[in-house]
């Protein structure tokens with residue numbers, strides 16, 4: 433599940449390696465992976481890769497000639513750089529950018545669903561592109577104060593992952609952030625007092641920044657298929673809380689799990705296990 437720290441480190445590592453590289457051709461073997469048709473893929477030929485940036489969980493790859501590639505990994509995609517071209521039998525390939533030095537920038541997706549996507553845009557159209565235009569402020573490094581930003585009667589667990597409210601946080605890092613801030617995932621944004629809003633802001637910046645620093649010190653190219661995420665709460669249900677030592681609990685949803693420490697975050701209260709309540713209906 434790539435979120436802001438994973439996209440950031442991927443953009444940094446691959447961006448540094450490919451800067452200045454010239455594109456020979458681009459291919460979109462994934463069904464519906466390419467979401468635009470104008471400019472056409474052939475417009476990428478002969479362009480140089482200038483910079484790989486990030487907005488929220490999206491990659492923004494700048495090319496010379498005022499073209500931009502926007503890439504969304506969704507839940508199971510990876511952007512990787514290879515020294516040789518993909519076999520056409522590689523069923524994970526969604527979008528391939530072949531450089532004329534033989535290397536290949538590859539959008540791959542693991543699992544059965546094909547959801548990752550690419551848009552080829554003119555640079556001047558990027559800011560108005562809907563997925564970019566609708567994004568909230570960046571969660572890292574310098575988001576605006578949370579008292580106003582999160583002043584909505586919705587649970588923080590949903591609010592912090594809403595890319596329109598704040599960009600970059602998903603299911604993994606939201607558990608870590610709420611745990612270190614010692615706030616319940618089901619507390620409503622509008623119910624945060626000033627101290628809590630400040631603490632949550634501070635922990636958001638710190639947790640995401642620490643994750644990026646961890647990747648900076650441990651990762652190098654090639655980016656592995658499965659990034660070793662330094663998580664201490666998410667998917668750690670049943671294990672001891674890293675702060676108080678009590679057992680971490682979880683709420684199970686259809687496709688994912690939310691983890692928290694009752695002692696540190698919910699005054700000892702166990703939140704409803706949706707899986708269990710469904711079985712008991």
Ligand SMILES: [Zn+2]
Pocket residue numbers: 673674675676677678693694695696697
């Ligand atoms: Zn705890």
